[in-house]
Amino acid sequence: MRPSSTYRVQLRPEFTFTDAAAQIGYLRALGAGALYASPVLDATPGSTHGYDVVDPTRARPELGGEQARKELAARLREAGLGFVVDIVPNHMAVEVAKANPWWWDVLRHGPGSAHSGFFDIDWRRGKLLLPVLGDDADVAKLEVDGDELVYYEHRFPLAPGTGEGTPREVHARQHYELIGWRRGNAELNYRRFFDITTLAAVRVELPDVFHATHGEVLRWVAEGDVTGLRVDHPDGLADPGSYVRMLRAGAPGAWLVVEKILHPGEDLPQSWPVDGTTGYDALREITGLFVDPAGEAPLTELARSLGQPVGYAEVEDTARRLVTDGILVSEVRRIAALVRGVEPEAARGAVAETMIAFPVYRSYLPEGEAHWAAAIATARAARPDLAEAVDALDFQVREDPHGELATRIQQTSGMVVAKGTEDTTFYRYTRFAALNEVGGSPDDFGADVDDFHAMAAAREAGWPAAMTTLTTHDTKRSEDVRARMAVLSEVPDEFAGAVRRWTERRGIDEPSLNLLAWQTLVGAWPITPERLRGYLDKAAKESKLRTTWTDHDEEFEKTVAAWPEQVLGDAELSAEVEAFVGRVRGPGWSNSLSQKLVQLTAPGVPDVYQGTELWDLSLVDPDNRRPVDYALRAALLEEIRGGWLPEIDESGAAKLLVVHRALTLRRDSPGLFTGYRRLRAEGPAVAHALAYERSGLIVVATRLPVGLAASGGWRDTVLPLPAGEWRDVITGTNVTGELSAMLARYPVALLVRGDS
Structure with a gap:
């Protein structure tokens, strides 16, 4: 059952089934269509995330167990909300x-x-x-x-x-x-x-293993307690296509989305009977709208001048080799041993080069053959001395695309790409960290508006029930941090000058981390030393440049740990950082509201990550799993439902207003959210207006707000509206196409016909 939207909660021993049930009234009032929960099966004792499942045959006792799970499901049904559960088919925890x-x-x-x-x-x-x-x-x-x-x-x-x-x-x-x-x-x-x-x-490709690991969850689906499933990490499975077909057979009516990371231009295999991805592709497309391509050259020069490599392909290649040659050596050897008639060292080299060369996470042979062919061609060109071994690998994989060799190299390529790119390159290549996001391409600086509209229309035509997102438990930073950081692309020279001054005064002696630290400080300000210290420690170790999780440079780690207190305790420097944040905070709020409205109204099923209905300046996990103040949100929502139109200020209530209005409209008037047609503004500021129409619904958002203000604002820019009266759902006022009036209070508008 496709929900109108989802609201993601992170269950843990401190936030149980019962605690989630206590928020159902708030979620209903907010407009959410379904509660979307992190894994609920029994996990490692004390787990704060639930992805370390130890027993898939029972609801997790530390969350309240089976009785509390059933009570949560019953209360959700009574409130008219769906229940989407995150499942983890690839692995089980063996730590304890x-x-x-x-x-x-x-x-x-x-x-x-x-x-x-x-x-x-x-x-x-x-x-x-x-x-x-x-x-x-x-x-x-x-x-x-x-x-x-x-x-x-x-x-x-x-x-x-x-x-x-x-x-x-x-x-x-x-x-x-x-x-x-x-x-x-x-x-x-x-x-x-x-x-x-x-x-x-876990070998879920085997029917008996599949049924043993999924029987309990599928029982919940059959009994109507669970209405949707989110599949974690399908790329690690032996045969993701066969897996999702088994899952669909066991849950024929459930909404089914997979955490598949799509590279630009990549599509889900058409044979998969799923509703779509979990939305990282939409995140990439939306984020790019608020990045100014004109900022690329100055920010690249800043990175270069500070000593950071600026050739993305080279950094990524080095990081992937680090994975194949060190982190995943046992996996490479196991695959190489399956290559017939090739000397072991050559076989290992061929396997490693092929996985390093993958243009996407993995192929799904025989589907995705083009990606496999591209990897083989790149590997052969990179290592001519291994050409014969690469050819042998290619022949044997194509000869039996469902055999053990083909299976293992495909499921392992995703590990190489994920560890090499997301978990290493994104912490090394920090030229502009707003683009360093799961599913992102840091070398693509800003999105073409025409491309965005084409991709949105394609999603409506092909995957209208796919999830869309801006923040998840896996994102490197929250949507609001990203939105503020996007402003840096509009003031690149000013930011570059500031970073050079700050670095001279309190720089970190590792260029990539230094640049990332200043961007993070600006993006997440105000932030406590403890939170910043935890983030930088993780970033330093993930980059694997000066220290790692296993081989520590104790002196460097002490230097990094001391940095937050040194910077925040330096009154003059801290004041300068705060002043700079004051310069970008307002445009960042504009970006936040605009990207959120686009995500909530564009094709797909939008997810709201816990707490992000207000400004949320969280960083990578575990920072993004901090407790959410639902009492505050409920109180603000009550005022909004009473007619309050809040100012755009530190409270974040303006974002809550936008989220509430959009989610409620999606839930109560689903017929408005079909179709997709680009609308074009006319006048001097057209580059700053993003607009589209769905079925009797028009969305208007502001992009590149610094440039808009510098050029004199909207002036006489207009958005020609279809005939009839139009009302802005956010403000409750009737509007014409004059953007200076339509967007006078908020940088966004959500229009419906006046009589609807």
């Missing part, structure tokens, strides 16, 4: 082995376990390797406690009849081998989620 009953059984019984085939383990290579020790010598620190092997807080089961003797002797008898954690990347013999050894991949 005993919390995962299937994994515990595999450790105890090895290949003979009834659940051995559930996990993607290569038993051909011997015992299951568990990289949990400080180093290999720590086997001397193992202890036996009853029928368990103990290493500090880690516990592992003993195979029946193996508990006699010293701990080392007991360990030697098990189906698993505990090894030093540093050996994991190179020697691991089970597939994992990216490079996270505590998340073991």
